[in-house]
Amino acid sequence: MKILILGSGGREYSIGLAIKNEDAGHELFYQSGNGATDAIATNIDIKDYNELALWAKENGIELTIVGPEAPLVDGVVDIFKSHNLTIFGPSKEAAQLEGSKVYMKNFLAKYNIPTARYIESDSIEELYKFTDTLSAPIVVKADGLCGGKGVIIAQSHDEAKKTIGEMLSGKAFGDAGKKVIVEEFLDGYELSMFAVCDGKDYILLPAAQDHKRVGDGDTGPNTGGMGAYAPTPLVDDALYQKVKDRIIRPTLDGMQAEGAPFEGVLFIGIMVVNGEPITLEFNVRFGDPECEILMPLMTSSVADMFYKAATNRLGEIKVSFSKQYAVGVVMASENYPYGSSKPAEIILDDVHHEEIEKYTHISFAGVSKGDDGKLYTTGGRVLLCIGLGDSIQQARDRAYLRCGQVHFAGKKFRTDIAYQALQD
Numbered sequence: 001m002k003i004l005i006l007g008s009g010g011r012e013y014s015i016g017l018a019i020k021n022e023d024a025g026h027e028l029f030y031q032s033g034n035g036a037t038d039a040i041a042t043n044i045d046i047k048d049y050n051e052l053a054l055w056a057k058e059n060g061i062e063l064t065i066v067g068p069e070a071p072l073v074d075g076v077v078d079i080f081k082s083h084n085l086t087i088f089g090p091s092k093e094a095a096q097l098e099g100s101k102v103y104m105k106n107f108l109a110k111y112n113i114p115t116a117r118y119i120e121s122d123s124i125e126e127l128y129k130f131t132d133t134l135s136a137p138i139v140v141k142a143d144g145l146c147g148g149k150g151v152i153i154a155q156s157h158d159e160a161k162k163t164i165g166e167m168l169s170g171k172a173f174g175d176a177g178k179k180v181i182v183e184e185f186l187d188g189y190e191l192s193m194f195a196v197c198d199g200k201d202y203i204l205l206p207a208a209q210d211h212k213r214v215g216d217g218d219t220g221p222n223t224g225g226m227g228a229y230a231p232t233p234l235v236d237d238a239l240y241q242k243v244k245d246r247i248i249r250p251t252l253d254g255m256q257a258e259g260a261p262f263e264g265v266l267f268i269g270i271m272v273v274n275g276e277p278i279t280l281e282f283n284v285r286f287g288d289p290e291c292e293i294l295m296p297l298m299t300s301s302v303a304d305m306f307y308k309a310a311t312n313r314l315g316e317i318k319v320s321f322s323k324q325y326a327v328g329v330v331m332a333s334e335n336y337p338y339g340s341s342k343p344a345e346i347i348l349d350d351v352h353h354e355e356i357e358k359y360t361h362i363s364f365a366g367v368s369k370g371d372d373g374k375l376y377t378t379g380g381r382v383l384l385c386i387g388l389g390d391s392i393q394q395a396r397d398r399a400y401l402r403c404g405q406v407h408f409a410g411k412k413f414r415t416d417i418a419y420q421a422l423q424d
């Protein structure tokens with residue numbers, strides 16, 4: 001198949017790598033890819049979605065896979081479908097599950113899907129009134145996409161009210177904050193679950209855990225994610241079943257009833273409180289870095305899964321997963337997540353160690369290729385070292401062995417990825 005992948009991060013690299021590793025002769029293209037995707041694919045540069053769809057038609061693209069949320073919320077799937085192209089991802093309407101937190105919360109409430117108690121409003125009085133009924137900490141969320149920064153955990157009522165005011169005035173997040181959600185704080189442990197959906201059927205992937213804070217021990221500011229592992233032992237069969245029955249099935253049925261069947265990756269951010277899964281949020285695409293550790297755990301065809309999902313035929317296939325564990329450690333630039341960093345040359349040691357060669361690999365994200373053919377960091381999250389193993393400990397040790405072979409000025413990474421699975 002000729003396959004086009006939209007995006008340029010580690011998530012998209014890992015999807016392409018998994019497809020390439022299938023050795024099924026698929027030909028890959030990226031819009032726009034990064035400085036390393038050109039080793040497994042052809043990078044193109046066509047930003048306008050209509051032009052891109054025409055290019056896809058002319059070039060016989062048989063499947064398009066969309067990585068990030070922005071093109072989904074902008075309606076790239078609708079545009080491609082109007083050109084009779086096969087594309088994996090939700091429609092613009094269904095993408096509102098991520099694009100608008102108000103839409104998502106109201107959807108969850110309408111279909112009785114467990115979520116934190118909340119109010120959504122554009123009235124400061126109403127929001128203040130509800131805030132007074134909660135005890136701190138209090139969660140305040142802007143409605144629209146804010147690049148992962150639109151959620152504030154306020155430690156006091158005063159801080160919550162100040163945040164509400166700043167969001168409503170447009171000062172904090174512009175139009176994305178014109179509507180605000182105030183909700184109760186849930187105290188538990190967080191999981192990421194991913195269901196690959198075709199509107200009606202779904203395949204649930206092994207549960208993963210992300211590490212959002214920049215520093216060891218979950219300290220410092222939030223990031224896009226500093227590392228992840230899967231499957232997590234924090235989920236047993238009973239919890240998987242609850243997530244299926246209480247969250248995924250009613251969501252797929254509900255979206256059908258809304259006239260916006262959900263096709264694509266349903267990313268469920270879950271807080272487990274006293275053994276019960278509560279929906280924190282939905283995203284409509286894979287998590288990054290969760291995707292990078294889930295792709296290498298798939299033993300059945302990744303390309304076929306996406307193709308069957310995109311053609312509403314998931315019921316026809318069985319998907320299988322390795323019995324191993326995967327741990328991914330993000331290596332980020334010096335100033336991440338505070339600001340940009342100067343480009344730095346990336347030096348990768350030659351691998352001579354059999355264990356590293358066999359059980360680890362790199363997924364490239366914020367990298368560009370210089371005129372000298374060398375790889376340079378572009379700031380942000382640069383790459384991930386992924387280790388596979390028979391235990392989480394082994395997978396983690398291997399991932400960190402690989403980290404030791406990557407060099408660039410200012411590199412930073414957490415040293416405790418998967419700690420929650422390894423404590424006591």
Ligand code: AMP
Nearest residue numbers: 116139151183184185186187269280281
């Ligand atoms: P969201 O973008 O909604 O996932 O929120 C970002 C992060 O804020 C989540 O990953 C959680 O760590 C945290 N968070 C969001 N909502 C809540 C809540 N109701 N209670 C506790 N933590 C929350």
Ligand code: GLY
Nearest residue numbers: 224225287288289
């Ligand atoms: N790793 C979390 C996210 O992609 O949103």
